Amino acid sequence: MVYPTSIDWGKPIAETALWVAEMINAAGGVDGCKVDVVVRDDQADPKVGVDAAEALVDLDKVQLLIGTVSSGVTIPILTSVTAPAGVMQISCCSSSTRITALAADGTTKGLWFRTFATSKVQGSVAALLARDAGIRKVTIFQKNDDWGQDIARLAAEAFKGAGIEVAGQVAITDGQPSYRAEVTEALATRPEAVYLALYPKEGISVVREWIALGGTTKMIGTNSLKSDEIRDAVGLQYLADFIGTDTSTPRTDSAAAFPTTFETRFGRPPSGPGLPNSFDAAAIALLAYHAAGRGATGAEIAAKVPLVTDPAGEKIAGDVEGFRRAMALLSEGKSGSYQGGTGAVVFDRYGDVTAPAVSWTFGPGGVEERRYIPLEEVGAFIAALN
Amino acid sequence: MIGVISYLAFFATMAGILAIAVLGLNLQWGTTGLFNGGVVAFFGAGAYGTMILGGRPEPGQFGGFEAPFLLAVAGGVGLAGLVAWAVGLLTLRLRHDYLAIATFGVAVAFESVTRNAEWLTGGAKGLRGFPRPFEAAVGDPFLYGLLFLGAVLEALGLAWWGLERLTASPYGRALRAIREDEEAARAIGKNPARLRLQAFVVGAMLMGVSGALYATFYAFIRPQDLAPILTFQLWAMQLYTGSIQYILIGLVIVLMLLWRPEGLLPERIGRRTPNRTAGTAAATASKEATTP
Amino acid sequence: MIQNLADGILTGSVISLGAIGLTLIMHVLRFANFSYAELLGIGAYAALVFDRLLSALAPALAAAFRPLTLTGSLALATVLAMALTGASAVAIDRMVFRRIRARADPLSMVFASFGVALIVRNLITLAFGHRAQLYSNDIAFAEVVSRDPMLLIKPGQVFVLVAAVVLMLALHLILTRTTFGFALRAVAENPTLAQVAGVRLAAMVTAIWLIGGALSAAAGVFYALTNHLSPALGHNFVLPLFAATIAGGIGSVYGAVAGGFPVGIASGLSLMILPSGYTPAMPFLIILAVLLVRPHGLFGEARA
């Protein structure tokens, strides 16, 4: 397993995956063997990540690699380590649509899966929410990295598809002393609302500057801004019109149960990003491993993934009991329908999942959910855009 | 056992690839005394040039000419040389810290272009490469890893041999003369400006080779790979090895940097001059102290 | 256009203030100090601590001078932070740079300065966390100075500009009216000759760190006043400070002042020519442009 364990938001993601391994072991282990998870840190750096993955594949002889978070690290691992070596790779959190393209042209050899919906869902939902709010002209602030460029491009397409004018796209490179020039530039486009595809670090500067210069308080932001830091630094009085987007878990029992079981195990609610996704990635991967048998190769494990996520199969819960039942089913060659922290996971042929969405806003007590947008509505909207 | 060898081969491949860039740095700084603070720009030019020429076509993306591997690498290296030539014309008359920061700026500007010129470089998400040459034909990843390492070491050996020949030749002596005393070199009829530019371009082309192999190895290149820290890592390798024989060992020595600022072999390094630009003197001293 | 120019001047004043000490250090100690900009961070956070302490001790000080968000306690805290940062700069020199100076070459100094920068940044993170902090949560709205052409200025920025200019004037008076100032300029021009003329180099180096630290602290507070504090505050200024120093000419105090403004202004104006993603490259294009015309910077002299 490769995750950025040295980074504060990366550690809980790794711990969640390890927790799954504990439960699988409690349920009897993969094909009767105790799962031994080797964790390596990628520091969110591509060179470190590739080195870590290479060591896992060569030295530890893994056939299954779980990881990692940043698409920029996941992609080189996929193209230079796991796919050439025939190792299956599953990630909780990489959202880049570039991986979809890699899967489409066969580079990933069907060895790749992820439990995190691509940026397309969020970008499209932003347009849906803007349309519903009657906004006709937006300007986009985008973090100038792969994620920001990706989601801003997808959002811009969605805005245009929904008949909303994109008046400007302003790139925000992190680590600059001042974003005043960028904000001035955006101000000149006189938008009715701004779309913020930013992280809190530069988001605070940009939003405060934007408001101080008299910019509109109508703002639509990505899930990356879901933090108290923004609320405290900008002030609730200026965030009344803010709408956030996020992908969501379906409103199923299994998804609803996840926070409770997580809190029982760790003594705190699952507040960081990607935790249910990490849970599901690990669970699906290990169940598929079980189905393939202890000596299986990466390709053999990958081939068993559809058995674990068969919508027609028996429902499998994400706990020790559920895993025990699932492994019994799989040993008999039957399929199951895994119901995890992100609901019933189904991969498309490129290893991608789709997801329902929510809109949220800042409230006195923290982030408050506004509206749940079911999978069907998201799907219909995206289809209508094209 | 095969796993250990395979991992070591992977590690040695990376080391070998970076060592080629260090050879380039050694020619620029060690031999000619040019303080290049923007190694990643030339490394990046090699990598991006190779990827654009050799990559597969993608919608909305310039490049993807699927050129044969060696042609793509030659193009990348040529691009690195071209960038170096233009940069050199502009900046080589500057000295020391000015040159360092000006070239550092070139690297930042280069990174900026790769991050933003999406049509050309794929933007921040990077540029996807081509399947590694002969990988499909070889089939076995372990064997292929060894073969790739062999090719890298061959390139490294070739570059090394070439540079050894070069530095031992009268031409190399002229370069060293410029580093030591430009006025004297001019007096004996050398054209320092032209020699410096040539050394700068040749060094940058070696960095381009390194970048080309790096991008080939990862089959992927993106702006984050061109972070300034890479320049400093290569500098550390160059500084704390001094002589090109020790460049591979340098990888390990980098780690000692923080708690051994005086270098690995302090007792063998000559006394330093406070009056002169002591960097040159120290580098000279350490280079000669470690050359057998 | 006018707006970008005005913004550039305001950013430039902070950069200039930070670059003054750096130019002296780079010239006298002859190494590119990559940890220097961390002094801005030290200063800004020190002022935060003093501000919280003072406003707790004397609540009357916590009232803001309208229309600024600046409070009496922060003004006092800034002065204290300047002193503390100057002292920290001297302490860092004694603990790290002076030892390396004695035995190794300038490149080791450069690498050591990287180490120092990392340590300072991590210490700040350890003590204050990653989160952005603010002196005051109020947002000071910009005043419309003119509608056509549109010109918006924040009162805080005007204050920063005035305060920065006052500090620079004070430094100018010290440099031109006192023998201490003559000695400082003498050291900046030619350290060896200054020693021959009877100037104690070690004492002047200490003085330079003190002055540089104090001015950097002021720059850090001024920046945080119109933006916010984060552990990366200093780091974000490394490149603009170098740009200002080189454009002005290493070793020239007036060059640093003159260099800060073009760097700030060009960063603002660059958006009129280049897409916003290219702004980080802007300071270097300025350096290149200046060095092409004047290889030793605007105010620099050729040196041996």
Add this chain to the structure above:
Amino acid sequence: MTASATSSATAAAAPVLEVAGLEAGYARDLPIPQAISLRLARGSLTAIIGPNGAGKSTLIKAIAGVVPVSAGRVTLAGRDITGIRPDRMGPMGLAYVPQTDNVFQTLTVAENLALAPRRTAGRAARLAELYALFPPLAAKKADRAGSPSGGQRQMLAVAMALAQRPAVLLMDEPSAGLSPKAAGAVLDLARSLTGQGVSVLLVE
């Protein structure tokens, strides 16, 4: 090194400056004076002559504390001053005028002079004396020291050294780059100083 020492005055019994077995500089890039010994009498004018690159300059710099001494001793009026910091030489009674870059070009003439006696007693009086001694400097007080002619710059450099009230004055090629007339004036000045009890050591 092949330098010969000539003295205009007969060496007194107690030399004011004594150099014994001096070696200095670096093997790598400077000519090394080896085992040099010399004695300077009070009020004497001594010149060291030798070919270029013989190490005369390094010798004088070593005495002044600007380059490190690797062996030997320098004694000034009986006190060992070997290798002490250059800024402590002035108060000890030894002043040094470098060959080039010997004034601060970005400072005014007055500022240059004001630097030197910072820690000397009777500073105002001394400055007045110097301006009286060098009227051209008094006339150009407010000018940048980089602007006057070579002769006047050399004059300023000497004045800066004299401001420290030295017993011994070291001059490194004081006539280099000057017009014959200006060079003559500088040498006259050096000679006149010996009359005031200053010992002058110069290399040419």
